[in-house]
Amino acid sequence: MKAGQIVMVDWRDALPGSGEPNKQRPAVVVGSPRFFDGGIPFEIVVPLTGEDALALVGASLRILPAPGNGCTKPCYALAWNVQTVPHRRIAETASHVTREELARIRAQVVACVEATST
Numbered sequence: 001m002k003a004g005q006i007v008m009v010d011w012r013d014a015l016p017g018s019g020e021p022n023k024q025r026p027a028v029v030v031g032s033p034r035f036f037d038g039g040i041p042f043e044i045v046v047p048l049t050g051e052d053a054l055a056l057v058g059a060s061l062r063i064l065p066a067p068g069n070g071c072t073k074p075c076y077a078l079a080w081n082v083q084t085v086p087h088r089r090i091a092e093t094a095s096h097v098t099r100e101e102l103a104r105i106r107a108q109v110v111a112c113v114e115a116t117s118t
Contacts, residue, residue, distance in 0.1 A: 001043055001087075004102040005029045006069060006095035009045060009085055025049070027085075028077050028097055030106055041087045046105055048075045056080050059112050061104050063097060070095035077101070079108030 001007065009027045031044035048063065049055075050073060055062070059080035065071040070093065077097070097105070 001029050001090070001092060002096075003029050003031060003033065004096045004099065006048070006093050006097065007043070007045065008091040008093060009047070010089045010091070024091075026075075026093075027083075028102070028105060030082065030102065030109060031084075042084050043087065043090060044082060044084050045090075046077045046079055046109065047081050047083070048077055050075045052076075054078060054081075059108050061101060061108060063101060066098075068096055068098070077105045077108075079105055080112050082109045082112070 006026055006028055008024050010024050012022060012024065026048040027045035028048065029043050030046050048071075054060070055076040055078070060076040060078050063069060063071060063075050063077055065073060
């Protein structure tokens with residue numbers, strides 16, 4: 001899998017009442033090939049959703065439908081919900097986000113975890 005690729009992740013065994021998706025859901029691979037091309041059976045992904053309520057300002061990127069991404073309606077990459085998932089949960093697709101979108105998603109992930117002084 002390559003960074004920027006859109007994959008389908010199977011989260012159908014979510015804990016009841018946990019707020020986890022409990023369904024198959026698209027996600028963008030954001031992990032660096034420096035760490036994730038060496039045989040480790042995991043990928044770092046950012047889920048995609050069409051739910052406006054989950055799109056936190058500054059921590060979600062709006063993705064519009066385009067020929068390369070396979071989206072049928074606007075959606076959001078939820079950088080605040082970055083996750084590491086095993087390959088056995090992932091089905092690859094031919095879809096992908098643009099390099100610019102990937103860079104913006106990664107920057108939002110960093111912003112979600114960076115230390116700030118108070």
